[in-house]
Amino acid sequence: MIEIPAPVLFSQALIIKTDVTIIPFTFSYEGPKASWLVKNLKKDLAFAIGLPEEEIREQNYSISRKEREIISGTFRITKRIDTYSYYLFEISYSANLDEEGNGKFNANFKVTLYTEYPKVTAWQRSIFYEIWRTLFHEFYYKYQIEKYKKDGLNTLKKIEEVLKNEIRE
Numbered sequence: 001m002i003e004i005p006a007p008v009l010f011s012q013a014l015i016i017k018t019d020v021t022i023i024p025f026t027f028s029y030e031g032p033k034a035s036w037l038v039k040n041l042k043k044d045l046a047f048a049i050g051l052p053e054e055e056i057r058e059q060n061y062s063i064s065r066k067e068r069e070i071i072s073g074t075f076r077i078t079k080r081i082d083t084y085s086y087y088l089f090e091i092s093y094s095a096n097l098d099e100e101g102n103g104k105f106n107a108n109f110k111v112t113l114y115t116e117y118p119k120v121t122a123w124q125r126s127i128f129y130e131i132w133r134t135l136f137h138e139f140y141y142k143y144q145i146e147k148y149k150k151d152g153l154n155t156l157k158k159i160e161e162v163l164k165n166e167i168r169e
Helices: 034-049 127-168
Strands: 007-010 013-031 058-065 069-080 085-097 103-119
Touching: 013 034, 013 127, 034 069, 034 085, 034 103, 034 127, 085 127, 103 127
Parallel strands: none
Antiparallel strands: 007 013, 013 103, 058 069, 069 085, 085 103
16 A cells, blocks of 8 residues: 655645654763763764764753763754655753763664645656656665665764764774
8 A cells, every 4th residue: 555645744845754753762870081972972973873973963051060060961963865865863962061071971863754735846746757756665665775874874883983982982
């Protein structure tokens, strides 16, 4: 059975949108060098995801200094895959550090794969385009989406390995 997703209004253009959340994971560390994880997180994410560091922006960042330094922040990173699909990486982290930089570091990672078919032009709103899009998706593109899901999972594994290597160094 062919399932056609419901249209969604997005950025002044009608698009067909499907999304798949790839298995989220949590990374936790307690010990020395926890401050290194905070300092190098942006660089490590850029390396693991395969984007320039300039394209990785922190959305929320807060720091509180009392007896211990408490740092938290979030990243929302978009990586375009092809004309129709992109990844949205959502990363939130927190650290509780002492004066020497030792302490706890926690990070939650979630990747969502979005596929959007634009419906802006008259051709894209026609029944012929809809037939073409449905056939294209059903007989070709759904296999690409499966490949992209595996690639997204591999990227999450790479992020985890990069963070583990940061601790070992």
